[in-house]
Amino acid sequence: MRTTSLFVLTGSATVAATAASPALADTITIDITIPRLAVAEYHRPYVAVWLEGPGGTARTLSVWYDKDKRGGEGRKWLSDMRTWWRKAGRSASIDGVSGATRAPGPQTLSIPASALRGLPAGQYQLCVEAAREVGGREVVKLPVTLGGAKVAKARASGKSELGTIVSTVTP
């Protein structure tokens, strides 16, 4: 299994900070299970993880794709994650938040407070989308609250391209 390093997201925020909201110190741990599929031709899925706020604002937290393909060819298929591409992917740089695709099994993603910088406290949808070559596509959404007082967990499951997803927001 290759590991994905997560860099600080800079300069690509699409959710505007409100002057009134204090800086959040929240971090999010996201456990994503990529299902093991018995198919003749298996390719690891492309996966995008993002937060959707009120009014359709969105911030990309992580993208796993064929980053190391020659000539940037892996980027050609980013738009297959159609929901993410439309809501967040096409309008922001993913340089700081992208990594290689991951193998089936449990995967953990740690989102540092710096990646949430500028987001106002409140209700969000944590969205995870997977798209697999010669396979399907699935989006799973979990409700999360930023700026809460206590550690909060949320859980949801996909049916085809994603397994169980657990998010843990730590103030």
Added chain:
Amino acid sequence: MKLRSAISAISLALPLALALPGAADAHRAWLLPSETVLSGDDAWITVDGAISNDLFYPNHHALSPEGIAVERPDGSDGAIENAATGRYRSTFDVHLTQQGTWKIGTARTGAFGRYKLNGEEKRLPRGADASRLDTLIPAGATDVRIREMQSRNEFFVTLGAPTQTVFEPQGTGLEMVPVTHPNDLVSDEDGVFRFLVDGKPAAGIKVTAVLGGSRYRDTPVQLSGTTDAAGEVHLAWPEPGMYWLEAEIEDNHTSVPGATERGLGYVATLEVLAP
């Protein structure tokens, strides 16, 4: 605006609906892009063009790739590549080398004419130059009837983030200015489009969208709406897919000398994605 208007006689490259006013069973001219929402540093699309009743099945006539104009996101002219014409369809590619929204299609102007000479019904020859109509109609002709035609047939593709430059209206004929970006269409949100005639809001125009894949359905999936005072129409897509959108009007605001009536047509191919 860089879409060239070719002054030419109406050929098979134009919807026959324009040639035959009131013909309800006219064939449809269509351009079908391989995809419309793309990512990457650069990308290619390949496009089919045909004239047929069934969408999008090439089974009647090829649509000539001649006169297909490409407008790049910065407003400059692009080009089609690898154009070829087969029996039932033509095909061409466009190399998207610039991030943003591209417009690809035709904007044509032409005229039909008929007259009587010594009691005999005559038609202007095909390929007649609309600007030379006065010299093409012989002295002594009676019952001269010249009909001006303007039509657009276009689609939009976006590499990366969408842009707006290619939506700048030309101010002539029937045009569509998207309110909902055409590469932002999803089946659970209405598509909103503004129609203009000679640059002004076109109120009360019927706009129809037909979903492709008719061969596998007993009833065509079709939706329509009428533009409001601002020229806007709202379309609620019943399902994702590739739609053929059409609007037509008739008026007498002619610009070709001697023309007494005008037919305007607009066609766009729109891809509606699953949300």
